[in-house]
Amino acid sequence: MDKHIHSESVTTNASVTHDFSPENSDIDILDNGKTVRDFIDDKIKERVSKDTEDPFYVANLDRLYLMHLRWVTNLPRVRPFFAVKCNNTPVVLKMLSALGTGFDCASKNEIDLVLSLGATPDDIIYAHTIKPLSHIKYAEAHGVSRMTFDNEEELLKVSLSHPNAKLILRIAVDDSKSILRLNTKFGASLDSVAQLLERAKKLELDVIGISFHVGSGCTDSVAFMQAIADARHAFDIGNLLGFQMNLLDIGGGFSGRDNYRVKFEEFSEVINAALDDFFPPDSGVEVIAEPGRYYVESVFTMAVNIIAKKVITDNVDENRNGEESRKMVYYINEGLHGSMNFIISDPCASKVDPYPQRAVERSEQRYVTVLWGPTCDSQDKLNGTYNLPEMHVGDWLLLDNIGAYSLTLSSDFNGFDRADVYSVVTAGAQI
Numbered sequence: 001m002d003k004h005i006h007s008e009s010v011t012t013n014a015s016v017t018h019d020f021s022p023e024n025s026d027i028d029i030l031d032n033g034k035t036v037r038d039f040i041d042d043k044i045k046e047r048v049s050k051d052t053e054d055p056f057y058v059a060n061l062d063r064l065y066l067m068h069l070r071w072v073t074n075l076p077r078v079r080p081f082f083a084v085k086c087n088n089t090p091v092v093l094k095m096l097s098a099l100g101t102g103f104d105c106a107s108k109n110e111i112d113l114v115l116s117l118g119a120t121p122d123d124i125i126y127a128h129t130i131k132p133l134s135h136i137k138y139a140e141a142h143g144v145s146r147m148t149f150d151n152e153e154e155l156l157k158v159s160l161s162h163p164n165a166k167l168i169l170r171i172a173v174d175d176s177k178s179i180l181r182l183n184t185k186f187g188a189s190l191d192s193v194a195q196l197l198e199r200a201k202k203l204e205l206d207v208i209g210i211s212f213h214v215g216s217g218c219t220d221s222v223a224f225m226q227a228i229a230d231a232r233h234a235f236d237i238g239n240l241l242g243f244q245m246n247l248l249d250i251g252g253g254f255s256g257r258d259n260y261r262v263k264f265e266e267f268s269e270v271i272n273a274a275l276d277d278f279f280p281p282d283s284g285v286e287v288i289a290e291p292g293r294y295y296v297e298s299v300f301t302m303a304v305n306i307i308a309k310k311v312i313t314d315n316v317d318e319n320r321n322g323e324e325s326r327k328m329v330y331y332i333n334e335g336l337h338g339s340m341n342f343i344i345s346d347p348c349a350s351k352v353d354p355y356p357q358r359a360v361e362r363s364e365q366r367y368v369t370v371l372w373g374p375t376c377d378s379q380d381k382l383n384g385t386y387n388l389p390e391m392h393v394g395d396w397l398l399l400d401n402i403g404a405y406s407l408t409l410s411s412d413f414n415g416f417d418r419a420d421v422y423s424v425v426t427a428g429a430q431i
Contacts, residue, residue: 026091027061031427036060039424040303044357044396053305053394055334055419059403061095062426063299067256068099071291074268077275078287081125083252084110086292086404087300091423093117096295104252104290108138115142125249127211127290129154129170129186136161146247148211150188152199159203166208168249169196171234173212173227187212193234197241209247210234213290221270224250228274235285248279248287254294257401264294293404300403302339302419303357304332306395307374328369330391335373335380337413342405343383352382356389357396364389371397375414 030039040058047053071080081102084093088110093103094117103114106128114124121143126135129150139147140162147162149155150170158165172187188196200207210231214223231248238245250271254264279285308331334340343352354371369388373380391397410418 027423027425029427030424036301036424039422040301040398041357043422044303048394053307053333054417055302055304055332055339057300057302057339057402057407057419057421059089059092059300059421059423061091061299061423064092064095064295065099067295067299068096068101070256070264071294074265075271075289077281078250078271078289080291080295081123081127081249081288082295083127083290083292084114085408087296087406088113088408089421089423090117091421092296092299093119097123102288104292105144108135111139111142111144121145125168125288125290127168127249131157133157133161136165140165146208148249150186150196152196155196155200155203155205159205163205166206166247167200168209168211168247169193169207169234169238170211170213171230173214173223173230190230190233194237194241197238197243201241201243207238207243207245209245209249209285210238211249211251213251214253221267223253224267224271225274228271228278232278235279246285248285250287250289252290252292252294254289254291256294256297258298296403298401298403300401300406302334302399302402302406304334304354304397304399306330306391306393306397307333309391309393326367328367328388328390329372330369331372331374332397333374333416334419335375335377335382337373337375337377337380338410338416339402339406339419340373340382341409341411351384352399352402354382354386354388354397354399356391357398360389374416377413 028039030036036058043056043058079100079102081104082093082096083104085106093114097103097114097117097119102123102125103110103119104127105111105114105124106126111124111126115121124144124146126139126144126147129148131147131154136147136157139145145162145164145166146168147158147165148168148170149158158167170187171193172189197207212227212231214227228248228250235245235248254267256264275287279287310329312327312329314325336344340352366387366389369386371382371386373382407418407421412418
C-alpha cells in the first residue's frame with residue numbers, strides 16, 4: 001500500500017439505514033479491487049486530460065464508518081453529536097445521520113443544513129452558549145429545543161424567544177491539560193451554578209442537564225474524570241431545585257489519530273469508569289458528546305498541484321564537502337487562505353506532511369523544501385520545511401489527515417476556488 005493512504009474496507013455485518021446508500025448518494029464506488037490511491041491517481045489523470053490543476057479532496061467513507069464503529073464499541077453509553085463546524089460535507093453528514101449520530105450545531109445555518117439532509121430536531125443540540133436572538137427564534141420555529149447556556153443574559157433571551165427550550169447549563173472545567181483551552185470563553189463556574197439555576201427557575205425555564213468541554217487536544221484522560229465529577233455536583237444542585245436533570249453532555253476534545261499521545265481507548269476507559277461512578281446506567285441520564293475531528297480528520301486526503309518552482313543555490317555547503325547546496329521552493333495551488341487555513345487557526349491540527357503522488361525511488365536525493373500557497377499574501381506559506389525529492393511544475397502532492405477544519409475555514413481569497421470533494425466507498429462495504 002502506498003504511503004499514508006488509508007484503504008481499510010468495512011467488512012462488518014452492520015448496515016446503515018435511513019435512505020443512505022452509495023447508489024443513491026453522490027459517492028463513487030471503488031470496485032474491481034481499486035483503492036483510494038487508485039481513485040486519486042485516476043482523478044489526477046482526468047484533470048491533466050482536461051488541462052486543469054485544481055486541488056481536490058477525497059473522503060474515504062470506509063474510514064468514517066470504522067471510526068463510528070470504534071466509538072460505539074468503546075463508548076457504548078455515549079451518543080455522539082457530530083460537531084458540524086469541523087466538517088460540513090453533505091455526504092459525511094448524511095452518512096453520520098444514517099449511522100444514528102446527532103449533530104452539534106452552533107448557528108441557524110448549521111441547523112438548517114443538517115435538517116435539510118434528513119436529521120430531525122431531536123437529533124440536534126444547539127451547543128453554543130452565545131446565540132443571536134434571531135437564531136434562537138429560528139431554532140424554536142424548526143422544533144430544535146435542546147440548547148446550552150452559561151450566563152443570565154442568555155436565559156433572558158431564551159425566555160423571550162424560546163420559552164419551551166430544553167436547556168443545558170455548560171460549566172467551566174479544568175482544561176489545563178488541553179492544547180486549545182476553551183473555558184476562558186465558555187462555561188459557568190461551579191460557584192455560579194446555583195444562582196443561574198435559580199434564575200432559570202424564576203423565568204420558568206426548563207433546565208434538563210449539564211455540559212462541559214475539557215478543551216481540544218486533551219492530553220490527559222483524567223481531565224474527563226474530574227469534569228464528570230463536577231457535572232455530578234451541578235446535577236445535584238439542579239435536582240434539589242426541582243429540575244428533572246436527565247442529560248449529560250461530555251463535549252469533545254478527542255483525537256482520532258492513531259499516533260496521538262493519548263489513544264481514544266484510554267479516554268474511553270476513564271470516561272466509562274467515571275460514568276459508572278457518578279451517572280450509573282440505572283440513573284436514567286442520557287449521555288452525549290460532541291466529537292468533531294475524531295470522526296473526520298483521518299478520513300480526508302487532499303491532492304494539490306505544483307504551479308511554480310524556484311531553486312535556491314548556495315555555492316558552498318560545508319556539510320557536503322564543498323558541494324553545491326540546493327533548496328527547493330514550490331508554489332502549490334492551495335494555501336493558508338484555502339484548505340490550509342487550519343494550520344494557523346487550529347492549534348490541535350496534525351502536522352501537514354505532504355508527499356509526492358508519483359512513485360519515488362529510495363535512492364532519490366531529498367532536498368530541503370519550502371511550500372508556498374498561491375495567493376499574493378506574503379504570509380501564505382505552509383509552516384516549516386520538508387524533506388522531499390525534486391519535483392517539477394505540474395507534479396502533484398498528497399496530504400493525509402486533512403479532514404478537520406480544512407473545508408469549513410477555507411475561503412476564496414484572491415479568486416481561487418474552493419477545492420472539490422469526492423467521496424468514495426469500497427464495493428461491497430456494508431454501510
